Amino acid sequence: MPNCCQSEISDSSANAKGEGKFFRATVSPILLTVLCLTTTCATNAQESPKTTKFISRLISQSPALPLTGVASSGNQISLNGRTLAGTWLQRPGKSGQVTTHLSDGAFRQLIGVNFLNSSNSAKQPIQWFSSVTTPLVLATRLLGAYRYLDITNFAQTSGWQIQANGNTLVIATPKTQITNIVQSQEPPEASAPLQQNRILVNLDRPTPWQVAQGSAIAKLQTPSSDPDTPTPKPTTPPNRQWTVTLDGIADPVLIERYTPQPPAAPTLLPNLLKQLSPATPTQPIPPAPEPLIQKVEVVKNQTVISLSVPFGLSPQVSTVANPNRLIIDIRPDPLEERDITWAPGLRWRQHYVNLGTERFPVVWLEVDPRKFGLILKPMWASPDGLAGTAPLIQTAQRYLAVAGINGGYFNRNNRLPLGAIRRDSQWLSGPILNRGAIAWNDSGQFYFGRLTLEETLIAANDQRLPILFLNSGYVQSGIARYTPAWGSTYTPLTDNEIILVVQKDQITNQLPGGKVGGTAVPIPQNGYLLTLRANAASAASQLPIGSAVSISSAITPVDFSRYPYIIGAGPLLVQNRQIVLDAKGEKFSNAFIAEKAIRSGICTTATGTLMITATHNRVGGYGPNLAEHAQLMQLMGCVNALNLDGGSSTSLYLGGQLLDRSPSTAARVHNGIGIFLQPR
Numbered sequence: 001m002p003n004c005c006q007s008e009i010s011d012s013s014a015n016a017k018g019e020g021k022f023f024r025a026t027v028s029p030i031l032l033t034v035l036c037l038t039t040t041c042a043t044n045a046q047e048s049p050k051t052t053k054f055i056s057r058l059i060s061q062s063p064a065l066p067l068t069g070v071a072s073s074g075n076q077i078s079l080n081g082r083t084l085a086g087t088w089l090q091r092p093g094k095s096g097q098v099t100t101h102l103s104d105g106a107f108r109q110l111i112g113v114n115f116l117n118s119s120n121s122a123k124q125p126i127q128w129f130s131s132v133t134t135p136l137v138l139a140t141r142l143l144g145a146y147r148y149l150d151i152t153n154f155a156q157t158s159g160w161q162i163q164a165n166g167n168t169l170v171i172a173t174p175k176t177q178i179t180n181i182v183q184s185q186e187p188p189e190a191s192a193p194l195q196q197n198r199i200l201v202n203l204d205r206p207t208p209w210q211v212a213q214g215s216a217i218a219k220l221q222t223p224s225s226d227p228d229t230p231t232p233k234p235t236t237p238p239n240r241q242w243t244v245t246l247d248g249i250a251d252p253v254l255i256e257r258y259t260p261q262p263p264a265a266p267t268l269l270p271n272l273l274k275q276l277s278p279a280t281p282t283q284p285i286p287p288a289p290e291p292l293i294q295k296v297e298v299v300k301n302q303t304v305i306s307l308s309v310p311f312g313l314s315p316q317v318s319t320v321a322n323p324n325r326l327i328i329d330i331r332p333d334p335l336e337e338r339d340i341t342w343a344p345g346l347r348w349r350q351h352y353v354n355l356g357t358e359r360f361p362v363v364w365l366e367v368d369p370r371k372f373g374l375i376l377k378p379m380w381a382s383p384d385g386l387a388g389t390a391p392l393i394q395t396a397q398r399y400l401a402v403a404g405i406n407g408g409y410f411n412r413n414n415r416l417p418l419g420a421i422r423r424d425s426q427w428l429s430g431p432i433l434n435r436g437a438i439a440w441n442d443s444g445q446f447y448f449g450r451l452t453l454e455e456t457l458i459a460a461n462d463q464r465l466p467i468l469f470l471n472s473g474y475v476q477s478g479i480a481r482y483t484p485a486w487g488s489t490y491t492p493l494t495d496n497e498i499i500l501v502v503q504k505d506q507i508t509n510q511l512p513g514g515k516v517g518g519t520a521v522p523i524p525q526n527g528y529l530l531t532l533r534a535n536a537a538s539a540a541s542q543l544p545i546g547s548a549v550s551i552s553s554a555i556t557p558v559d560f561s562r563y564p565y566i567i568g569a570g571p572l573l574v575q576n577r578q579i580v581l582d583a584k585g586e587k588f589s590n591a592f593i594a595e596k597a598i599r600s601g602i603c604t605t606a607t608g609t610l611m612i613t614a615t616h617n618r619v620g621g622y623g624p625n626l627a628e629h630a631q632l633m634q635l636m637g638c639v640n641a642l643n644l645d646g647g648s649s650t651s652l653y654l655g656g657q658l659l660d661r662s663p664s665t666a667a668r669v670h671n672g673i674g675i676f677l678q679p680r
Contacts, residue, residue: 069091069092070089070090070091070143071089071090071091071092071098072089072090072164073087073088073089073090074087074088074089074164074166074167074168074169075087075088075167076167076168076169077102077106077110077168077169077171078165078168078169078170078171079110079171079173079208079247080171080172080173080208080247080301080302081300081301082300083168084106084110085106086102086103086105086106086109086110086169086656087102087103087106087146087148087656088100088101088102088103088106088148088169089101089143089148090164090169093152099150099152100150100151100152100155100162100169101141101148101149101150101151102148102149102151102169103146103147103148103149103655103656104124104140104146104147104148104149104655104656104657105146105654105655105656105657106656106657107149107151108657109210109657110208110210111128111208111209112128112208112209112210112211112317112319113126113127113128114126114127114128114318114319114336115338115340116132116135117337117338117339117340118340118341119339119341120341121140121142121341121342121343121344121346122139122140123137123138123139123140124137124138124140124149124340125137125138126138127318127319128206128319129206129319129320129321129324130319130321131321136154138150138151138154142343142677144400145396145397145400145401145402145655145656145676145677146402146655146656147342147343147655155171158173158174158206159173159174159205160172160173160174173207173208173247174205174207175248175249176203176204176205176206176207176246176247176248176249177203177204177248177249177251178201178202178203178246178248178249178250178251178254178303179202179203179204179251180200180201180202180251180254181199181200181201181202181250181254181257181258181293181296181305182199182200182202183197183198183199183200183292183293184197184198184199184200185197185198196313196329196330196331196332197292197329197330198327198328198329198330199292199293199305199307199327199328199330200325200326200327200328201244201246201305201325201326201327201328202323202324202325203246203248203323203324203325203326204324205324206319206321206324207246207247207248208246208247209244209245209246209247209317209319209326210244210245211242211243211244211245211315211317211328212242212243212245212662212664213240213241213242213314213661213662213664213665214240214241214242214243214664215240215241216237216238216239216240216241217238217239217240217241217290217308218238236310236311237311238311239290239308239309239310239311240308240309240311241294241306241307241308241309242306242307242309242314242315243304243305243306243307244304244305244307244315244317244326244328245302245303245304245305246302246303246305246326247301247302248302248303249298249301249303250296250298250303254296255296255297255298257296258293258294258295258296258305259295259296260294260295290308291308292307292308292309292330293305293306293307294306294307294308305328307328307330309330312332312617312619312620312621313330313331313332313334314330314331314332314334315328315329315330315331315334316328316329316330316331316334316336317329332619332620333352333359333361333619335350335351335352335361335363335616336350337350337351337352338350338351338363342654342655343374343402343677344371344373345367345368345369345370345371345373345374346365346366346367346368346371346374346402346403346675347365347366347367348363348365348654348659349363349364349365349366350362350363350364350659350660352619353615353632353635353636355624355628355631355632355635358618358619358621358628359618359619360615360616360618360619360623360624360628360632361615361616361617361618361619362613362614362615362616362632362636363613363614363616363652363659363660364611364612364613364614364636364652365403365405365611365612365652365654365659365675366609366610366611367403367609367610367611367612367675368444368608368609368610369440369443369444369608369610370444370608372678373677373678374675374676374677374678375442375675375676375678376440376565376610376673376674376675376676377399377423377565377673377674377676378407378421378422378423378428378565378566378567378671378672378673378674379395379396379399379401379404379671379672379673379674380395380417380421380428380670380671380672381394381395381415381668381669381670381671382487383398384487384488385485385486385487385488386416386417386421386428386429386471386485386486386487387414387415387416387486387487388415388670389410389412389415389668389669389670390668390669391651391663391666391667391668391669392404392405392406392651392653392658392666392669392672393651393653393656393657393658393663393666395669395672396653396672396674397656399674399676400676401653401674401675401676402654402655402675402676402677403612403653403654403655403674403675404612404653404672404673404674404675405600405602405612405614405644405651405652405653405672405673406600406644406645406649406650406651406669406671406672407421407567407569407644407645407669407670407671407672407673408420408421408567408568408569408644408645408670408671409569409645410473410645410669410670410671411473411474414473414493415670416472416473416670417429417471417472417473417670417671418432418472418473418474419431419432419435419437419567419568419569419570420432420437420451420453420566420567420568421566421567421568421671422439422563422564422565422566422567423564423565424564424565425564426485427453427470427471427483427485428471428485429470429471429472429485430453430455430469430470430471430472431451431452431453431566431568432469432472432474432568433474433570433586433587434450434451434452434585434586434587435450435451435568435569435570435571435572435586435587436448436449436450436451436568436569436570436571436572436573436586436642436643437449437450437451437560437566437567437568437569437570437642438566438567438602438642439451439559439560439562439563439565439566440563440565441562441563441564441565442564444608445563446604446610446640447559447560447562447563448572448575448604448640448641448642449557449559449560449572449575450570450572450585450586451555451556451557451560451566451568452555452556453470453553453554453555453556454466454553454554454555454556455467455470455481455551455552455553456551456552456553457479457530457549457550457551458549458550458551458552459542459543459547459548459549460547460548463542465479465536465539466478466479467479467480467481467530467551468480469481470482470483471483471485471486473493475493475494475533476533477533477534477535477536478533478534478535478536479530479531479532479533479536479539480530480531480533481528481529481530481531481551482523482528482529482531483523483528484523484524484525484528486523487523488522488523489520489521489522489523490520490521490523490529490531491517491518491519491520491521492513492514492515492516492517492518492519492521492531493516493531494513494516494533494534495513495514495515495516496512496513496514496537497512497513497531497532497533497537498510498511498512498513498531498532498537498540499511499512499513499521499529499530499531499532500529500530500531500532500540500543501521501524501527501529502524502527502528502529502530502549503524503526503527504526504527505527505548505549505550506546506547506548506549507543507544507545507546507547507549508524508527508545508546509545510540510543510544510545513531530543567644567671567673569642569643569644569645570583570586570588570642570643571583571585571586571588571626571643572586572641572642572643573601573603573626573629573630573633573634573638573641573642573643574603574630574633574634574638574639574640574641575640576639576640577634577639579630579631579634581626581627581630583626588626592626593625593626593627594625595625596621596622596623596624596625596628597622597623597624597625597646597647598614598615598616598617598623598646598647598648598650599613599614599615599623599624599629599643599644599646599650600612600613600614600615600643600644600645600646600649600650600651600652601613601615601629601633601638601641601642601643601644602641602642602644602673603633603636603638603639603640603641603642604638604639604640604641605637605638605639606637606639611636611638612652612673612675613633613636613652614650614651614652614659614660614661615629615632616650616660616661623646626643629643630643645669647667648665648666648667649666649667649669650666651666651669651672653672
């Protein structure tokens with residue numbers, strides 16, 4: 001899947017050069033446990049000296065709890081010789097013993113542990129080759145941006161060997177044999193009429209496992225026997241590759257059983273039949289169904305089972321004991337219901353929401369902003385200004401966010417913002433096109449509406465010129481303004497711009513911009529740049545060097561001005577419990593409005609709870625269109641709701657993990673909304 005965002009601007013603004021296009025995301029529904037991880041350590045990007053202080057101050061304001069009473073800690077795990085990302089710590093225990101704690105994201109992703117429902121944030125019941133009715137319960141502890149599980153007794157019972165080695169926690173699990181792999185076809189359930197398959201993997205002992213979603217598998221088309229007849233195009237989406245990886249060695253018989261056979265030589269029968277009876281047309285021979293299990297192989301003491309899964313289906317993986325088995329069910333509805341109190345005031349939930357006859361898998365976090373210690377702040381990808389994108393999981397970890405979701409739109413070509421970002425009452429990027437936005441403060445109050453920022457340049461003789469855009473990648477004729485929040489320099493986004501340098505409220509220089517992407521112009525720390533584009537370039541003669549200038553600004557609705565934090569996206573979905581969707585009014589195109597795709601959303605409920613949501617592909621089809629998204633948010637109890645960037649951008653983050661999808665299928669995004677635990 002290409003790494004592109006759901007950035008979209010209407011046809012009327014198509015002259016915004018390099019503008020990102022929205023596409024249909026064909027990711028299968030929710031991935032329950034994933035192999036792909038990104039680093040948990042801070043980004044090592046080089047920061048410009050002119051923006052380092054500004055960006056560092058914002059990140060330093062992202063609070064983190066101190067790691068008190070910790071003997072050792074790190075962010076790498078060596079699991080049976082493979083070094084992977086994952087936070088851990090060891091603490092002094094009773095009688096001089098050391099207890100080992102893994103972040104719950106690493107525990108789920110690397111070991112394959114299933115988390116069960118819990119209303120107590122201090123305890124997490126789990127299931128791993130054990131009974132669901134009598135689960136093992138692990139103690140939890142919130143430290144920094146992670147929730148750690150005490151795995152000391154679990155590891156001892158499982159026969160693990162654990163040792164800290166600097167930044168790395170070395171884990172060795174007992175050698176495991178995979179004795180059999182059996183595929184069976186299950187009768188369809190009434191709630192899931194599509195054909196289902198089950199794969200049973202027999203083991204001689206419990207072992208870590210992971211499942212990961214891969215790319216689409218190109219279909220091989222059987223050419224027509226008639227050279228005058230074109231080969232028909234496929235009418236169904238391609239299968240998708242999934243891999244199930246186990247720490248264990250498969251019996252050689254299993255490797256041979258599932259080794260792909262070379263393709264058979266093409267048969268001459270259709271042509272022979274045509275020659276014998278030319279008047280009788282032959283029917284094309286339908287291709288044989290693609291086998292579910294494509295290959296079984298042993299790689300670096302791991303057994304990798306490669307699957308080819310039809311569109312609309314995904315694996316649901318579980319474990320049982322006596323005998324030890326991994327059960328892989330290929331289902332149209334793989335999402336398992338969850339209701340886990342992850343931290344005081346922070347609840348992880350997921351289940352299917354019915355809209356008429358359609359069933360949509362929704363994963364969401366409920367946040368009680370009135371709980372002491374939980375705050376929200378915007379965050380963005382680059383430590384060096386506003387240009388740049390990164391996986392949300394990486395951005396959240398750099399800011400030390402406990403949780404988060406992707407935010408507003410951006411231009412995927414030049415990686416610039418296309419909407420409002422405001423933090424600590426300072427505009428990082430201005431709103432565009434009167435689109436929907438959410439505003440909030442540290443007291444747990446929120447405001448939803450369609451947002452406009454009107455800036456006016458006031459020059460000599462009270463001459464007033466409108467400034468249309470502030471630190472924006474949305475490019476139109478007129479005047480735009482770029483402040484140090486943009487970065488250390490500005491590079492022309494259109495040809496033949498006139499750039500005015502303003503320092504201490506005085507125009508100190510006029511520069512020709514030249515060609516798009518040409519010479520970068522430094523942005524003064526004590527001022528800003530004014531960029532005059534197209535017809536607005538003629539105003540340069542009225543703004544000579546030495547002129548005194550000032551800026552007045554007005555926010556509409558004025559209620560937005562009372563809030564220090566704003567993220568803009570759109571369209572606005574629900575306001576005061578009523579659906580207020582007006583995507584045309586917010587200048588989204590007809591194609592975008594009708595598109596069925598994965599969606600991100602944010603809303604508040606009647607009790608004042610905030611919800612951040614990820615809605616994926618409906619059972620047997622694609623995700624919701626905008627109208628369906630609005631209805632789903634209303635059904636979930638939203639009093640006010642906003643659509644965020646979606647498609648491959650949709651990413652719901654919690655404690656080092658993505659809850660709703662595999663990181664390998666999530667695109668890089670420009671900005672997001674982070675949830676932070678404030679030190680007490």
